[in-house]
Each structure stands twice: as structure tokens, then as C-alpha cells.
Amino acid sequence: MKEIILQTIEREIQALRLLEQCCMxxxxxxxxxxxxxxxxxxxxxxxxxxxxxxxLAATFSSLGIRSIFVHAAEAVHGDLGMIDEDDFVILMSNSGTTTEVLQNLEPLTARHIVCASFTGNRDSALAQACDYHIHYPKPTEADEWNLAPTSSTTMMLVLGDALACALSSAKQFQKQDFFRYHPGGSLGKQLKQEQNKHCVN
Structure with a gap:
């Protein structure tokens, strides 16, 4: 068990190291x-x-970037109505060939909505059809059959987090702004104490 656990961690670390050389x-x-x-x-x-x-939608929102998630299969059954013409849509598919994701391209394009692909396949139909691209190299998945979405989803998550942090900085988002969106839990309590201390001083 220990060997498999360590091997999994190492494979995902190696996948993240690939990101340092790509897609900046x-x-x-x-x-x-x-x-x-x-x-x-x-x-x-x-x-x-x-x-x-x-x-990622939750992280973007907590950092002051208005964001939602729309399920790709539900979208063509009415949830496309959640998307406005001035929105920026990021379509996510590791292979870039997922039917449920691809079927949204035509209705989004018809409304002239800007789209970005988020995929591990730069030559895929998804990547070719979008206005912008977030591409990561194909990693070795962490499971023993190299099948389960593990390393690839970790790469997606880290790239998305990096984008969120960069956008937050660009928008000059501050700690007090974070507290406005995250007043609950231990983190909210900590920020409230800091805010009260600052007011007293």
C-alpha cells in the first residue's frame, strides 16, 4: 500500500512539473x-x-471574479440560459473530444459568446473551435493502468487556481474584499478578528 501511495504522489508531482514548461x-x-x-x-x-x-468557479467567486459552473449535459436542455452574451466560457475536457461538451459549441458560437478550451489535447475539436486555449501536456495518470483522471485533473486544478490568483491580483483584490465574500468558518473568524483589531488601532 505504501509503495502505491508514494508512487501516486510522485506521478502527480511529475505532472505538475510539466506545467512549468508550458502554456504561460x-x-x-x-x-x-x-x-x-x-x-x-x-x-x-x-x-x-x-x-x-x-x-474553480467557487475559487474564482471567493477571489472577487464573478463565476458559475454549468453542467455540459444540462446546458443544452435549458441551462444555456444561465449564460449571457458578455460572459467568458471555459469549456473543460481532458481529451477535447467529449460529446457533451462539444455539443455546446454551436449554440454558444451562434450567440457570439467568447469561449476558451481547457484541455490536454491541443489538436482536438474543442481546442480548434475556441477563441482562446488553456493547454497542458498529457501526463501519466497516477493509477496503475494510466486510465483514471488523476494527474490530468490535478493539472487542471492547479492551472485554474493559478489563473484565479493572477486575475485577483490584476483586479487588485484585497484581504478585506475576501472577508466580504467569506465571513463564515474559521477563516472568516480570523479575518474578522484582524479587521476589528485594525479598527481599534
Whole structure:
């Protein structure tokens, strides 16, 4: 068991090291485009990529970047109505060939909504169809059959977090702003104490 655990951790670390050598220019382009976006950021995906999209939408929102997650399969059954024409949509698919994700391209394009692909396949139909791209190298997944979305979803998560932090900095988001969106829990309590201490001083 210990050997498998350590092997899993090492494979995911190796996957993250690949990120240091890729996609910086792409991330900067996406960051600049989102800064100019009047609407919100919409993450769209299904399966494991969808779960990462939900987390990223929550992180973006807590850092002052309006964001939601729309399930790719539900979107074409009415949830496309959650997306406005001035939004920025990030379509997530490791393979870039996921049918449920691809089926949203035509209705989004018809409304002239700006889209970015988030994929491990630069040559995929998804990447080719979008205005912007976030591409990461294909890693070795952490399971023994190199099948389960593990290393790839970790890469998605880290790149998304990096984008969120860069955008937050670009928008000059401050600690007191974070408290406005996160007043609960131990973190909210800590920030409130700091705020009260500052007011007293």
C-alpha cells in the first residue's frame, strides 16, 4: 500500500512539473481577456473535469471574479440560459473530444459568446473551435493502468487556481474584499478578528 501511495504522489508531482514548461503565454492571454470581460466567467464540463470546474468557479467567486459552473449535459436542455452574451466560457475536457461538451459549441458560437478550451489535447475539436486555449501536456495518470483522471485533473486544478490568483491580483483584490465574500468558518473568524483589531488601532 505504501509503495502505491508514494508512487501516486510522485506521478502527480511529475505532472505538475510539466506545467512549468508550458502554456504561460496562453494563460496570460486568457487572463487579459477575462479582465476585459464585462460578464462573468462560466466553467462548463462533465465528469471529473466538471468537478474541477465546480471547484474553480467557487475559487474564482471567493477571489472577487464573478463565476458559475454549468453542467455540459444540462446546458443544452435549458441551462444555456444561465449564460449571457458578455460572459467568458471555459469549456473543460481532458481529451477535447467529449460529446457533451462539444455539443455546446454551436449554440454558444451562434450567440457570439467568447469561449476558451481547457484541455490536454491541443489538436482536438474543442481546442480548434475556441477563441482562446488553456493547454497542458498529457501526463501519466497516477493509477496503475494510466486510465483514471488523476494527474490530468490535478493539472487542471492547479492551472485554474493559478489563473484565479493572477486575475485577483490584476483586479487588485484585497484581504478585506475576501472577508466580504467569506465571513463564515474559521477563516472568516480570523479575518474578522484582524479587521476589528485594525479598527481599534
Amino acid at each position: 503565454e496562453e494563460l496570460e492571454q486568457v487572463c487579459a481577456a477575462i479582465v476585459e470581460t464585462k460578464g462573468k466567467v462560466v466553467f462548463m464540463g462533465i465528469g471529473k473535469s466538471g468537478h474541477i470546474g465546480k471547484k
